[in-house]
Amino acid sequence: MNQTKKTTRRGFLDWLIAAFSAVAGLAMTIPGLMYLWPAAKGGAAEAVEISGAGQMKPGQSVTLQVGGKPVIVVRGRTGFLAFSASCTHLGCLVTWETQKKHFACPCHAAVFDANGGVVSGPPPAPLPPYVIKEIGEKVYVSAPA
């Protein structure tokens, strides 16, 4: 009895379709996972140095990215404060208004106080604080643990 298995044209086409389907599935899945993976890691451990922090005068601010998210850092009289720069209403970027000593959201005229608390407008929550660490002359900001 001859047990050799012949590859038929139909069998080969079935295998080819399965292989292309697997490649197409991976091609669609991998970019999606790569997009989600950094967000899942959260970047909580990432500490970003505030360049030029030593030259900032009280009342000045800078916006930078920490873990892929916008963070606004303000130099106060006694040190630095950092908050998420994403408005808690719909996510617009807030700015620091030095003269008024508050954060303002341009989208729906929200105002947050210097500690990130909601003063007026539709935001449902204060600006989430970030962590500041001063090591020697350098100042770092990171997400809370």
Ligand code: FES
């Ligand atoms: S997004 Fe900031 S107040 Fe609406």
